[in-house]
Amino acid sequence: MNSQVIDNAAAHEGMEALDAKMTADNVSVYYGQKKAIDDVSISIPDNFVTAFIGPSGCGKSTFLRALNRMNDTIDSARVEGTICLDGEDIYTGGMDVVELRARVGMVFQKPNPFPKSIYDNIAYGPKIHGLAESKGDLDRIVEKSLRRAGLWEEVKDRLEDSGTALSGGQQQRLCIARAIAVDPEVILMDEPCSALDPIATAKIEELIAELRNRFAIVIVTHSMQQAARVSQRTAFFHLGKMVEYGPTDDIFTNPREERTKDYITGRYG
Numbered sequence: 001m002n003s004q005v006i007d008n009a010a011a012h013e014g015m016e017a018l019d020a021k022m023t024a025d026n027v028s029v030y031y032g033q034k035k036a037i038d039d040v041s042i043s044i045p046d047n048f049v050t051a052f053i054g055p056s057g058c059g060k061s062t063f064l065r066a067l068n069r070m071n072d073t074i075d076s077a078r079v080e081g082t083i084c085l086d087g088e089d090i091y092t093g094g095m096d097v098v099e100l101r102a103r104v105g106m107v108f109q110k111p112n113p114f115p116k117s118i119y120d121n122i123a124y125g126p127k128i129h130g131l132a133e134s135k136g137d138l139d140r141i142v143e144k145s146l147r148r149a150g151l152w153e154e155v156k157d158r159l160e161d162s163g164t165a166l167s168g169g170q171q172q173r174l175c176i177a178r179a180i181a182v183d184p185e186v187i188l189m190d191e192p193c194s195a196l197d198p199i200a201t202a203k204i205e206e207l208i209a210e211l212r213n214r215f216a217i218v219i220v221t222h223s224m225q226q227a228a229r230v231s232q233r234t235a236f237f238h239l240g241k242m243v244e245y246g247p248t249d250d251i252f253t254n255p256r257e258e259r260t261k262d263y264i265t266g267r268y269g
């Protein structure tokens, strides 16, 4: 379907048409009666890093989780509107949620490796998705995924050790490798560095810069500096609404909306 779209930020000068990997149209998300996301429309470009910023509690994680139906696991959550991946509605009955979550992978705030070996952490997904026909295939996927996540050299001699025995930063790269192993198209990251020290954070940020050559990446971050460093597009959320979306440089240097300006100049948040 139509993949050439002009995103909402087209009003910004110099904003070109981009390949949209995902689109959200008039999306609202409720927890029971409470509306946490109010009528958000956005297109997420391929091979870009899109950052969601805004004060705590403004709905960034809620919206991120709607992009791979992670909200399905919360009984009170309800999503209205349309979210498409490559033009295909992800909330229709025909969409297999397990397959969707492989195509739109997720990395969480706190690294959450399985209590299994490093090897099995990576091999599990490809096994259940039938991506490997032999042990040799699986070995290759494990190595490739760990290499792409910048972890191979550090763990290649101890693949049978438990994933939980790694440092926090290594665990987060293991979780990224696990997401990569099932060949995703989009990787969602919910404050992936908030539990990490500055050195581990810098490694993840470098990794994000490399990964965007292959995937569309969406990152929720409470750090404006991180958004400015890693993303090419930034969406500013406030009180459940997406106030402004555009090229990251514009959002930080020339925001159109007063509320964005107030946030980036530290007037609240």
Ligand code: ADP
Pocket (backbone or CB within 6 Å): 031, 036, 054, 055, 056, 057, 058, 059, 060, 061, 062, 063, 074, 076
């Ligand atoms: P952010 O990521 O911007 O901090 P969230 O998406 O976590 O914001 O939260 C948005 C709003 O939805 C908040 O008011 C929060 O309390 C509420 N919320 C988040 N998760 C749940 C949940 N599982 N059940 C009920 N309310 C929730």
